[in-house]
Amino acid sequence: MTQCDVLVVGAGPAGIAAATAAAISGRRVLLLDENPAPGGQIWRVGQPMPKGQAEGQTAKNQAIARLCACGASCLFGYSVYDAPSAGELRAICESGEAAAGPVPGDPHIVGLRYEKLILATGARERFLPFPGWTLPGVFGPGGLQALVKGGFNVAGQRIVVAGSGPLLLAVAAHLRGYGANVVCVAEQAPLAKMLPFAASLWSHPARILQGIQYRAALGTAPFHLGCWPVAALADEVSGKLTGVRLTNGKRTWTQHCDLLACGFHLVPNIELASLLGCAIQDGFVKVDHQQRTSLAHVYCAGEPTGIGGLGAALVQGEIAGLASAGKPTDSLQGRRLAERKFALKLEAAFRIRPELRSLARPDTLVCRCEDIPYAALEKRSGWIDAKLQTRCGMGPCQGRICGAATETLFGWKQTSVRPPLMPVPVSALVYPGLQPVSLKEHL
Amino acid sequence: MASGATAAGMGHLVVMDDSPAQLALTQYSRSIWRELMAQLPASVEYQACGTIWVAADEEEMVEVYAKSRICASAGVQAEVLSPAQLANAEPRLRDGLAGGLLVPDDGVVYPPAAAGFFLQQAVQAGAEFLQGSDAVFASQGLVRLANGTTLTADRILLSPGADCSLLPGLPIRRRKGHLLITDRYPGFLRHQLVELGYLKSAHSTEADSVAFNVQPRRTGQMLIGSSRQFDNNDAATDEKIVRQMLQRALAYMPGLGQLSGLRLWTGFRAATPDKLPLIGPAGRLTGEVADPSLWLAAGFEGLGITNAPGAARLMADQLLGRISMIDPEPFLPNRFVAQETVYV
Amino acid sequence: MSDGTVMVFLNGASVVVSAGSTVAAAMWNAGQPCRISVTGEVRTALCGMGICFECRALIDGRAHRRSCQVVVRDGMVVETQR
Ligand SMILES: Cc1cc2nc3c(=O)[nH]c(=O)nc-3n(C[C@H](O)[C@H](O)[C@H](O)COP(=O)(O)OP(=O)(O)OC[C@H]3O[C@@H](n4cnc5c(N)ncnc54)[C@H](O)[C@@H]3O)c2cc1C
Ligand SMILES: Cc1cc2nc3c(=O)[nH]c(=O)nc-3n(C[C@H](O)[C@H](O)[C@H](O)COP(=O)(O)OP(=O)(O)OC[C@H]3O[C@@H](n4cnc5c(N)ncnc54)[C@H](O)[C@@H]3O)c2cc1C
Ligand code: FES
Numbered sequence: 114m115t116q117c118d119v120l121v122v123g124a125g126p127a128g129i130a131a132a133t134a135a136a137i138s139g140r141r142v143l144l145l146d147e148n149p150a151p152g153g154q155i156w157r158v159g160q161p162m163p164k165g166q167a168e169g170q171t172a173k174n175q176a177i178a179r180l181c182a183c184g185a186s187c188l189f190g191y192s193v194y195d196a197p198s199a200g201e202l203r204a205i206c207e208s209g210e211a212a213a214g215p216v217p218g219d220p221h222i223v224g225l226r227y228e229k230l231i232l233a234t235g236a237r238e239r240f241l242p243f244p245g246w247t248l249p250g251v252f253g254p255g256g257l258q259a260l261v262k263g264g265f266n267v268a269g270q271r272i273v274v275a276g277s278g279p280l281l282l283a284v285a286a287h288l289r290g291y292g293a294n295v296v297c298v299a300e301q302a303p304l305a306k307m308l309p310f311a312a313s314l315w316s317h318p319a320r321i322l323q324g325i326q327y328r329a330a331l332g333t334a335p336f337h338l339g340c341w342p343v344a345a346l347a348d349e350v351s352g353k354l355t356g357v358r359l360t361n362g363k364r365t366w367t368q369h370c371d372l373l374a375c376g377f378h379l380v381p382n383i384e385l386a387s388l389l390g391c392a393i394q395d396g397f398v399k400v401d402h403q404q405r406t407s408l409a410h411v412y413c414a415g416e417p418t419g420i421g422g423l424g425a426a427l428v429q430g431e432i433a434g435l436a437s438a439g440k441p442t443d444s445l446q447g448r449r450l451a452e453r454k455f456a457l458k459l460e461a462a463f464r465i466r467p468e469l470r471s472l473a474r475p476d477t478l479v480c481r482c483e484d485i486p487y488a489a490l491e492k493r494s495g496w497i498d499a500k501l502q503t504r505c506g507m508g509p510c511q512g513r514i515c516g517a518a519t520e521t522l523f524g525w526k527q528t529s530v531r532p533p534l535m536p537v538p539v540s541a542l543v544y545p546g547l548q549p550v551s552l553k554e555h556l
Numbered sequence: 557m558a559s560g561a562t563a564a565g566m567g568h569l570v571v572m573d574d575s576p577a578q579l580a581l582t583q584y585s586r587s588i589w590r591e592l593m594a595q596l597p598a599s600v601e602y603q604a605c606g607t608i609w610v611a612a613d614e615e616e617m618v619e620v621y622a623k624s625r626i627c628a629s630a631g632v633q634a635e636v637l638s639p640a641q642l643a644n645a646e647p648r649l650r651d652g653l654a655g656g657l658l659v660p661d662d663g664v665v666y667p668p669a670a671a672g673f674f675l676q677q678a679v680q681a682g683a684e685f686l687q688g689s690d691a692v693f694a695s696q697g698l699v700r701l702a703n704g705t706t707l708t709a710d711r712i713l714l715s716p717g718a719d720c721s722l723l724p725g726l727p728i729r730r731r732k733g734h735l736l737i738t739d740r741y742p743g744f745l746r747h748q749l750v751e752l753g754y755l756k757s758a759h760s761t762e763a764d765s766v767a768f769n770v771q772p773r774r775t776g777q778m779l780i781g782s783s784r785q786f787d788n789n790d791a792a793t794d795e796k797i798v799r800q801m802l803q804r805a806l807a808y809m810p811g812l813g814q815l816s817g818l819r820l821w822t823g824f825r826a827a828t829p830d831k832l833p834l835i836g837p838a839g840r841l842t843g844e845v846a847d848p849s850l851w852l853a854a855g856f857e858g859l860g861i862t863n864a865p866g867a868a869r870l871m872a873d874q875l876l877g878r879i880s881m882i883d884p885e886p887f888l889p890n891r892f893v894a895q896e897t898v899y900v
Numbered sequence: 901m902s903d904g905t906v907m908v909f910l911n912g913a914s915v916v917v918s919a920g921s922t923v924a925a926a927m928w929n930a931g932q933p934c935r936i937s938v939t940g941e942v943r944t945a946l947c948g949m950g951i952c953f954e955c956r957a958l959i960d961g962r963a964h965r966r967s968c969q970v971v972v973r974d975g976m977v978v979e980t981q982r
Contacts, residue, residue: 147950149971154949160920192950197795208970237951249933249944259948260968264921266929352942481946481954484939494687501563501668502599509739509818509953509964514946531819532793535950536739536964539780540813542820543802739964740938775938816964 117143117186119437120202120227122193122385125153126423127415127430128233129176132185134434135231142185143225145204147192151177153235154255155423159262172423191223194533194541196389200410201226205541222541229410229437232386232398233430236416238280238376239517241465242479242487243472245345246375250354253376254284261291268292273357273370275299275342277463278378279422285331288374295334296370299359301377302463303339337361343472345373362468378463380517381417387530396520402449403442404433412437421456428452470522479522480515482508487522496525509536560717561860564823566735566771566779567667568748569862570607571659573626577832577886582859583632584882585866589663592865599669601774607662608637608645608747609754610768610808611654616752620657627659634659646749648811664748664771667861674864694722695842697849711875714838715853717860718824723842726834727892728855731825732785734798739816742776751808754782766801768808778815780805782858786827793820828855828892835867835887836874851875852889906974923967923978924948924955934967935981956981 119135121128124146132144144151150158156173180187191204206221238253245251252260254274261267271294274285278300285295343365344358356369383398392399392407398417400406406413414429415421421429428449432442473479475488483504493499496506496519505519506512506527516527533542569589573579589602596602611617620636627634637645637656645658679685686701693700694714699707716722718730754767769782783801788794798820806813828834834841838850853867870887873880905916908923910932917926924945927934933942934955945955950969958979959965967978 147969160918195795207965237949238947240946240952247937247941247943249942252945253947256946256948256952260922260925260928260945263925263948263968263971264918264929265925478941481937481943481952484937484941497559497563501559502672507819509816509956510951511819513951531821533817533820536816536818536953538813539736539738539802539815539817540806542736542817543799543806543813741963814962 114201114224114226115143116226117141118227119143119229119231119434120225121145121185121231121233121434122202123153123233123235123415124148124151124187124189125233125235125415125426126155126176127235127426127433128153128231129180130427130430131231131233131412131414131434131437132187133176133179133183134431134440135229135438136183136185136434138435138438138440140229140438142183143188143227144180144185145188145191145193145225147190149190151180151187151189154259157259157262159259160264176427188223192535193385194535194537196385196532200228202230203541205537207537220538220541227410229412230389231404231430231433231437232389232391232406232411232413232417233415233426233433234382234385234417236379236381236420237513239378239380239521240375240514241377241469241472241518241521242477243342243344244474244477245347245357247478247481248345248347248354249352250347250371251345251373251375254280254374255376257372257374258284258287261288267372269294270371271296271369272372272374273297273299273342273359273368275301275340275357275359275373275375276377277301277465278376279459279463280376280379282331282336284374285334289332293372295332297335297337297359297368298331299337299340299342301339301341301466301469303466341466341469341472342373342375345375377465377469377521379416379420381420383417384513384530384534386411386413386417388532388534402432402446403436404429405436419453419456420459421452422459424448425452425456465521473522479518480505480508482510482515485515490519490523496527499525511535560719561823561825561856562667562671562717564733564735564821565667565858565861566769566781567665567670567861568607568750568769568771569663569665570748570750570859571627571632571662572859572862573623573630574831575886577883578859579626579630580882581833581863581866581887583630584869585863586661586663588865588869589665589862590661596665597669597673599666600673601666601669602663603665603772603774604661604663605772606658606660606747608642608749609657609659610642610649610749610751611656612751612753612808613654617654619752620655623657627657632659633661646745646747648744648809649749650808650810653808658747662748664773665861666773670861670864674868691722694850695847710849711851712849713851713853713871717854718826720826723838725842726852726854727828727841728826728834729786730789731827731857732783732788732790732794732822733781733825733858734783734793734801734820734822736780736798736802736820737773737818738778738780738812739818740776741778741815744776744778744811744815745770745772748772749808751804764797766797766804768804770805770809770812777818778812780812780817784825784858789824791822791824793822825857826855826860827857830891831857833857833860833863833867833887834889834892835870836884836889839890840893841889906972906976908972908974908976908978910978911980917972919972921972923957923959923965923970923972923976925968926972927955927957927967927978932978933980 118140119142121132121144136142195203340361386398398413404412412433414433415426473487485505499505571582635658642656689701689703748771751768764785771779834852834855840846946952955967957967
């Protein structure tokens with residue numbers, strides 16, 4: 114069992130800021146993430162970008178340098194999958210060096226004891242079903258970005274980036290950096306909603322786009338506002354993606370492409386907080402001005418408390434780190450408030466339009482793990498009923514994808530998070546906490 | 557619908573022989589399931605996979621032979637397996653087991669869909685289904701719902717699973733169980749496997765217990781059980797008992813350890829002191845004065861899916877004054893009233 | 901291999917991929933599906949971050965591994981999850 118004063122789960126900007134602040138305040142800190150390196154979604158490491166400098170490198174490098182100097186221990190490649198008792202988490206490493214135990218490839222399991230816990234588990238993309246969304250060649254924008262960092266070759270590929278959220282432009286810029294031909298970006302939010310906000314976004318692009326210039330993101334490609342995909346099209350023989358039908362509500366047209374990157378803003382990762390029993394309000398983890406959750410020893414920072422982007426993640430993380438160490442956070446409260454206002458604006462600007470709820474046809478799959486079509490779900494009375502009667506949400510993603518979709522489509526609320534938080538080998542539930550871990554080597 | 561134990565249970569349709577009455581009811585019920593087979597929609601996932609009772613040692617083999625004699629005299633098909641036959645039937649079991657008993661006509665269903673099928677039949681026959689509001693009062697032909705609705709009837713059938721809030725006087729205790737479902741591994745197993753020690757576990761009336769009990773689902777998933785805990789009303793999973801349960805499973809079948817476990821959950825069985833359900837008029841079980849309007853179908857412990865069709869027939873027979881295929885006497889709720897009278 | 905590449909076996913064919921690639925990326929680049937869905941559809945990665953389980957593959961004999969979370973190793977044997 115590994116012991117620490119402050120355990121931070123998630124090494125994105127929020128977690129890095131939290132770990133650094135708590136360690137500088139003299140706490141014994143352990144920072145853990147399932148990725149092999151710190152950075153989270155926005156600062157994910159990977160294959161170098163051939164064209165130009167990757168975005169936001171300076172902010173990232175500074176944050177990582179401070180983390181390395183602060184004295185926090187780090188554990189990367191480990192996913193938290195269970196909270197067996199108060200003050201204790203279990204994490205598993207399924208691949209990589211640590212997993213090379215006596216039987217190669219066997220998972221490595223650690224038990225972690227903490228006095229204070231900071232949850233900085235970030236967000237994932239929201240996917241909404243439309244005809245063709247399960248075709249190979251259709252990805253989440255952030256998903257495609259991550260895959261490209263993992264060696265996925267997009268050079269010369271014609272890509273449509275569609276859906277919603279500031280992420281679309283960030284991803285478009287990123288894909289262009291890897292040589293992709295971004296043919297257009299389609300944002301579902303209407304012009305009227307976007308314009309005043311967009312103006313403020315572009316005047317402070319660093320807030321959300323980390324210094325990417327609007328034009329750099331797009332090149333000569335058009336940016337359609339109030340425009341959304343209605344179907345992804347494939348060649349009947351080869352099954353290969355050939356294009357996407359886009360609409361602005363008045364006109365519908367086909368845009369040819371090789372890949373479609375489509376996601377509708379973000380959904381917070383609140384599963385660990387729910388498992389622990391933290392109060393959830395309107396889909397987000399409820400926190401006070403010190404980032405404290407309804408549980409006295411548990412703090413939460415970044416996207417799980419409200420989709421607010423990088424700036425919010427950094428300031429909330431720092432507050433959570435200081436507060437967990439018993440240090441004052443007054444000097445940061447102004448920034449926190451400003452970021453909160455910004456987050457509310459974000460939320461309003463990228464609200465999902467009602468038309469997106471009726472894109473699925475009766476035979477369009479909604480649950481991709483179990484292949485459950487829209488027609489089977491339409492008749493159900495709620496999430497549990499749908500689960501029990503159709504198997505929707507019963508597959509390995511445990512409703513992470515279809516749960517967010519059915520919430521948008523039918524207003525269903527997901528219930529009861531159960532261990533394991535993500536699928537783990539059965540043996541991980543049998544012999545947990547027995548394997549020692551040497552911390553320093555993971556930094 | 558199907559939100560109680562039915563949403564949490566394993567759905568093993570199994571003949572159990574721990575008492576003559578239990579044997580009669582499970583055997584009768586299983587025969588009805590087999591009659592229904594052709595009508596069940598695919599979502600019910602009916603599989604005639606059979607049960608293998610696994611014997612770890614010679615002592616348990618003695619039980620295998622005893623069980624096989626009981627089956628033979630009741631007309632339940634069963635076949636004693638040698639160690640080699642057992643290994644051949646289920647190669648993933650560990651070496652060195654003593655043998656087993658194959659009961660080929662046992663089966664498996666997916667309980668929530670089975671309940672959905674029965675409900676659909678009831679509605680087609682004219683029943684009305686009200687959902688979304690709890691009954692907060694039921695007595696003397698009157699039922700009141702939490703939303704204020706009042707219903708009247710000549711007979712009120714209470715089948716509340718392990719939720720006894722309406723009738724706190726029922727001789728029912730909640731018995732918690734855990735299950736783990738895996739991802740899909742088609743062909744990993746062929747039969748539902750249960751260790752003979754299960755019988756000790758299921759019958760022990762006080763201590764917490766675990767047993768090796770694993771079921772292949774038609775999806776290719778493995779459902780791994782089982783545990784039994786009295787007086788634990790917390791629906792959260794209990795890591796200590798989960799560990800014991802899975803250790804037990806891995807001791808019989810080490811290969812289960814590598815399968816990807818998707819979800820762990822708990823459910824509550826409704827246990828009666830004599831391990832038989834309550835089927836029939838509530839009589840004086842619910843109060844000093846008998847309430848002729850109240851009827852019960854409750855207390856099914858770990859056999860409520862198996863016994864559902866048999867219990868339904870017994871109930872219908874009593875309501876209509878028909879003669880039943882099996883003796884309804886051992887299941888009449890008033891057996892507990894009579895007992896108390898003797899004590900007093 | 902010392903030139904920054906490794907050799908992996910994807911559905912029986914040997915493929916050279918850059919070291920540090922994820923298995924999901926290697927499979928896409930080689931035109932191999934990650935998995936065949938419950939009703940027989942071809943699927944590849946979706947979320948790229950270990951959440952959606954669309955990229956499950958059989959990796960070195962272990963079923964249902966999320967290929968977007970696994971980095972290629974020399975000699976790794978990968979098959980489409982069926
Ligand atoms: C796919 C994706 C791509 C994005 N790309 C960009 C971009 O290019 N530009 C941009 O400006 N914004 C991007 N964003 C938005 C960005 O996430 C936020 O703006 C902000 O950076 C969030 O910081 P965070 O620390 O709250 O969360 P994150 O950066 O998401 O960090 C959360 C971390 O927690 C870890 N984690 C979660 N659960 C567990 C667990 N159980 N065990 C172990 N570790 C766990 C995750 O692996 C992750 O590293 C992206 C978001 C997503 C979902
Ligand atoms: C872990 C586990 C494994 C099992 N394995 C098996 C097995 O393999 N084979 C087998 O045959 N059986 C098994 N069982 C047992 C079986 O699942 C149950 O016996 C059976 O589901 C009971 O069905 P029921 O209709 O009596 O109760 P339930 O399914 O609990 O249904 C009762 C219903 O009544 C409703 N209700 C209760 N009170 C009120 C009220 N006041 N107002 C309105 N509605 C109310 C509830 O919401 C619920 O929907 C298992 C049980 C568990 C827990
Ligand atoms: S692509 Fe979603 S889990 Fe790998």
